[in-house]
Amino acid sequence: xxxxxxxxxxxxxxxxxxxxxRCTQDMRHNAMYWYRQDLGLGLRLIHYSNTAGxxxxxxxxxxxxxxxxxxxxxxxxxxSAVPSQTSVYFCASSDSTGTWVNEQFxxxxxxxxxx
Amino acid sequence: xxNIDQPTEMTATEGAIVQINCTYQTSGFNGLFWYQQHAGExxxxxxxxxxxxxxxxxxxxxxxxxxxxxSYLLLKELQMKDxxxxxxxxxxxxxxxxxxAGTKLIIKP
Numbered sequence: 001x002x003x004x005x006x007x008x009x010x011x012x013x014x015x016x017x018x019x020x021x022r023c024t025q026d027m028r029h030n031a032m033y034w035y036r037q038d039l040g041l042g043l044r045l046i047h048y049s050n051t052a053g054x055x056x057x058x059x060x061x062x063x064x065x066x067x068x069x070x071x072x073x074x075x076x077x078x079x080s081a082v083p084s085q086t087s088v089y090f091c092a093s094s095d096s097t098g099t100w101v102n103e104q105f106x107x108x109x110x111x112x113x114x115x
Numbered sequence: 116x117x118n119i120d121q122p123t124e125m126t127a128t129e130g131a132i133v134q135i136n137c138t139y140q141t142s143g144f145n146g147l148f149w150y151q152q153h154a155g156e157x158x159x160x161x162x163x164x165x166x167x168x169x170x171x172x173x174x175x176x177x178x179x180x181x182x183x184x185x186s187y188l189l190l191k192e193l194q195m196k197d198x199x200x201x202x203x204x205x206x207x208x209x210x211x212x213x214x215x216a217g218t219k220l221i222i223k224p
Contacts, residue, residue, distance in 0.1 A: 040216060041216055042119065042202070042204075042214030042215050042216045042217065043158070043202070043212075045212070048211065058211065090158070099210060100145075100210065101146055101206045101210050101212075103148065103163060104148075104160070105160075106159070107157060108156070108157050109156075
C-alpha cells in the first residue's frame with residue numbers, strides 16, 4: 001500500500017441497504033476525514049478523526065457513521081442508504097491535530113449510486 | 116455564515132497566464148489551501164498560505180490578503196495538462212477545511 005486507498009472504487013446500491021466504504025492509509029497520519037463531492041458543490045466534510053479512538057461530526061453527518069479503531073483505518077458506514085447519498089466519497093488523511101493543520105492527502109474516491 | 120466564492124469556470128490559452136480568485140468569509144481563519152483536481156481524480160495539494168503575501172512555487176503562485184478575505188492562484192506558462200478544477204479551502208476556527216465549489220479551468224491551444 002502506498003499512500004491512501006479506498007474500496008470499493010464504485011458501487012450501485014439499493015435504497016435501504018447498509019454499506020461500508022473502506023479507507024486505509026500507510027503514512028501514519030493521525031487525522032483522517034470523509035468528504036462527499038457533488039456536482040456544483042464543494043467538498044463537504046461528513047466525519048473526521050483527529051486521532052485513533054476519537055471521531056467528530058462534520059458539516060453533513062446525518063445518515064453516516066464512522067469508527068477509528070486504529071491509526072490506519074477509517075471506515076464510513078451508511079446504515080440505510082437513500083438516493084440523496086449518491087455521490088463521490090473521498091477519504092483523506094493529514095499530519096494534523098485539532099490545533100494545527102497540514103495538507104490533506106486524498107484517496108482515489110468511491111463513486112456510490114443509490115437507487 | 117461561512118462562505119467560499121470562486122468563479123465556476125475560466126478559459127485561457129496555452130502559454131498564457133491566468134489568475135483564479137477566491138473570496139471567503141469564515142468563523143476564524145487558520146490558513147488557506149489551493150488544490151488541483153483533474154476530472155475523475157482526487158484533489159492534490161498545490162499551496163498553503165497563512166500569512167499575507169505571495170508564495171511562489173514554480174509556475175504556480177498563491178497570494179493571500181487576510182484583511183480582505185481574498186486569495187488568488189496564479190498559473191504561468193499554461194500547459195494543456197493544467198486543464199483541471201482548482202479548489203480553494205479555508206481552515207476555520209475548528210481547524211477543519213471549508214471548501215469552495217472549485218473553478219474549472221479550460222486551456223485552449
